[in-house]
Amino acid sequence: SRVLIGGGSGFIGTALRKLLEHRGYQVTLISRTPGKNKITWDEVKKTGLPECYAVVGMQGSNILNIFRRWTDGFKKEVWDSRVETTKTLAQAISEASNPPKVWVSFSGVGYYKPSYVYDYDEDSPGGDFDYISQLATAWEEAAKLPAENTNTREVIIRSGVVLGRDGGAIKQMYFSFWFGSGGVIGDGMQFFPWIHINDLTRLVMHALENEKVTGVLNGVAPETITNWDFTKEFNTVLLRPGFFPLPRPIVNFALGEERAKMLTEGQAVVPKRTLESGFTFNFPKIKMAFDNMFSYRKWF
Template sequence: MAFRHVVLGGGTGFIGKRLSKTLIANGYEVTTISRMPSVKSITWHDLEKDGLPEGTSAVVNLAGQNVLDPTRRWTPGFKQNVWNSRINTTAACVRAIEKATIKPSVFVSISGVSHYAGGPQINTEDTETVEFDFMSRLCHEWEKAANLSDNSICRSVKIRSGVVIGRDGGMIKSLILPFWLGLGGPIGDGRHDLPWIHIDDLCQLIKYAIEKPEVAGVLNGVAPQMITNLEFTKAFASALIRPAVFPLPEFVLNLIFGTERAVLLTKGAKVSPKRVQELGFQYQYPDIRSACKNVARMF
């Protein structure tokens, strides 16, 4: 295997922990970048001061403050933290790559499907995007921060992730208890689109991007099955063998999270992984029923 040493920003988070395990199980050495130093870890300050560790063959950045942390009010300070934790860490990775004498082969950065506005149109990686709210502006700047210089020999892959389905974090961790108690239900009328991907498929897609030299540019990190929030609700409740008849009014989420970030739960777009499928990537969980059965089994 040509790629052996991955430097991973955000390696202690929900996705980062699973990705780190996946890579190590496949024979990679992984060095995480975090705020606190530890074994097999460097700090962001270390990265700025000393650059990439010797022998780095790939850099992946998943770092970012949890936007949907219900314990944090949507204040200007928290918004700035959400912004900086993504833009600044991505820019730090780019600076380290540009300064490296021996460049890594690939830089994989992640952003979100908030690039895409809701509506009947199906959005692919070729869809022209515009900034229309806070989250879309964040995603645009996030990807812009990941741009390498025009003459860089390091390949760049930008993955726009949908809602990540996994037992240990994200939406499922928030929903599993109320659904288990029979108190789950759709958000509003549940008709809005919900672009999603199982965490194992996202980790495998990142690994695929690292290993395949033909992979470059934007990839939509979503499952091939496009669903609504209501379809997710039915699949998740069915997997848990529980009813789901208590809709959550949209205004409640707007009160809890603030309208600007509640859109992550109350709005959505139709997103297709056209390029991912054209490249031949194989999904382990291509449909929401199989994904929900997997996370329900882990409960």
């Protein structure tokens, strides 16, 4: 059966597509550009949803793109590329004559307010205190199907920082760590919610295939770590000293304070509903994740 993935050409989507194809699903990407095994957003708007078993929404302009200044224009692009596209998908699902069985839409742990004190599970409050949290709320709202929908199961995955060799945070940070200059951000005491890409794609699969899974799932590993723990593990696996801390003012200056908070602040997030739903992590601890990502180190 067919699975549609909005934004499926990116870092997470590529890994998900491979896993789905390995399990015998057909995958069609929804993209801004046409191509093989792809449909465009305009086509979805004009002709509706093609027949499919499931839809996964993970499109969005990369917020931490350091080549883009944090201007009102870029903020609107970041917002619309998630919220407007998700509205398009939700509407197409609700209007489909043969609707998909399940609809999984992404969101982020930026929903929860950074804190050194609180642990957040899926039922904790949030989503209303700054740009990123308001974006998470609007993104999740956009995914909601009309109340009369009973055919399509709805799942939201609030993801932490996704760790994998081929993209995302690790790829962005790899060179500074490789050169031995990867240090903590600020004092390093802020929490760093994370998940290994292999677990995240397995979590999507779990949501697609288990009829009991509904609602919000935190896409984070069970082990809560700080930016200091993350930095230490990264440097250990690369055999680097990692001397140079990155002072907050520099990060604020480079990224703009509003978005720099994604790095300089953090939240302790627990995957409560995720575990209750029966999901088991392959990489519950950060050390296991790094050993897996940089397993070539075992060769010498």
